[in-house]
Amino acid sequence: MSIAGGVALELAGRHLLDVAELDGAQLELVMRTTEEARRQVTERQVPAPLTGRRVALLFVEPSTRTRTSFEIAARNLGAEVLSLDAGSSSLVKGESIADTARTLDALGIDFLVMRHGQSGAPWLAAQCFSGHVLNAGDGWHAHPTQALLDLFTLRRALGADGLRGRKMVIVGDVLHSRVCRSNLWTLTAAGMDVWLCGPPALLRGFAEWAAQMPVDRRFRVTDDLAAALDDADVVMALRIQRERMADAQLTTLDEYVARFQVNAARLRLARPGVLFMHPGPVNEGIEVSIEVARGPRSLVTEQVANGVFTRMAVLSLLAETDAHR
């Protein structure tokens, strides 16, 4: 028996490369399947629909949490897991992504979970792989399972029907963030009032994108944190990297902290009980103060826990598409 329990709906296709193409019904399917996975894990009654299936984790760019989360999710479902790090694997060195995908295909891998520093790399792998490719983050472009676990976490916190019209602020290095891009698709699909905020240089191009979105999914873009936080229901901070300060046209990290750090004083502008989220790893004291990151309204640990359920859901949903092939 599978987690999805014989749901007739299919995920967007053979792979999970992006969330942009997932419609409301497909997102609902993933959410319900994730809820089922959560229940099964909590009750310690997980069937093993992926028994005998092989999952390769190809992380060409380092990531501890996402890789670990996928590994636990795959093991929970009974799969065999093969972990390939860029640093340690001779498979990866000196080989193109396409060659690596072909090799893993020939080795009988069923699921290729892939993290790569270049936008679009998973599409290349998908062309050369007969199983399922799951995008675990590509360049600045997409991080589908992060957006899905964020959506699941928000629905747990606000209710499945509680997202529409709520104000969600994403603050930080928007320009280089795959988490932000993927969340834009899922959060606007859920009807949230999404605001992007950060130094102007790190918002480049997003106002033009917003203007081209359908009216009911149009997000807001501002460098005025006070305006963004006004009446906000949820604030998500993005990880800030020191080496991006030049791109941000800011001289120091201190300057960023002074203008954009999410802290208790600033959160007073938001609604009482405002929720805090972060895709991790958190730079405490940089993009967010320690008190907020670890405070009672922080959903950071829930996000991590829900990541496993979400990844179980997408793995089992993709496995179900095999029946239609």
Next chain:
Amino acid sequence: MLTAEGELDLGQPVERLVVEGAWLVDPFSDREGAADVEIRAGRISALTWHEDQAASDGALLVVPALIDLSSTPDKQPAAAAHGGFANVVGAAEQQLLGIASAHPPLAATASAGVPATILGLPAVGPEVEVENAAQLIEELRQRAHESGPADAAPLHLAHVSTAATLDLVRAARADRLPISCDVTISQICLHDGWLAGDRRFSWTAVEAPWSGQSTDAPPYHPATRLEPPLRAPDEARALAAALADGTVSVLTSGHRPRAGHELEWPYAELEPGISALETCLPLALAAVDAGLLPLSVVVRSLTTAPAAIAHLALPPLAVGTVAQLVIVDLRAEWRVDEESLQSAAHNTPLLGHHLRGRVLATIVDGRLSWQDRAFAQSGAETREGSSALR
């Protein structure tokens, strides 16, 4: 109607070939209309313009064989011939002719715009090309100042891709500087939405540019990585307008073949290039159909205009001259695929697409350099073109 007699063999002089009721476009005399053309022993033996334009049903187009000024020659000569080209000017000649790329090399993965933002690709705006073009024009201005405009070595800006560069060209021309420029067919017909999987032509996309959702194909197709990068649909429209008004005199395929293994890298690490020799004319004809370009402009910009810059003497369309023509079935569609493409380079996002405008025959220097299957029925003494021709 197309009638051939005697042997028609590739590489051999055309013995006798008659095209009746053709639509003939003559860029030498700037005339187009219904006409009959007869070729004997590799030369034009008769050419009759009809007063009544209804004498042509518009199925068969006859134009001089094409010249590609600023592309990369293909290793397979059949690729150019299949595209209707008589000549693809090589890199060494391009340098001698003062042809310089408007866009600096390896300066952009994508053009700044909504598709690049959504796809998370590092992007640059048109200013990179504009600055480079401005510098080349400044050097030309210096040369003209030193030797006089008439004696200065001319500048030909290749692959202009943005309206702002066109303004510089217009200003330089107003100052009587010896400057010319070209655009690629990809910049006219495609646009940056193609990076994301949009497969509408620029004239359709200009009203509603791609904004992230519906796509016809997967994103990050390696052959959408071009140099200069594909730009927004409204830039494509400005380039077409500039070709129509004469600011841009030459159209080029921008052919830059890539082998299969070169396409297997993440988008930002790809060498730019598109295989375009064989799809250039059909795409240009699609732009004509869409009302974007007059047919006479397309023909001139692919024949006499590039020939003038490359100092090539083309045989005019006149009785007694050597036949150098392309015969196109305007109604026949063909599928762009591994089988139809003569180039070994299949790096084109048009793979699998159907295009209208099939080159039935290319005749260069009186000899047949390409013949379509429909045209090459072996052994027939007299034959007619494809069924669409009748």
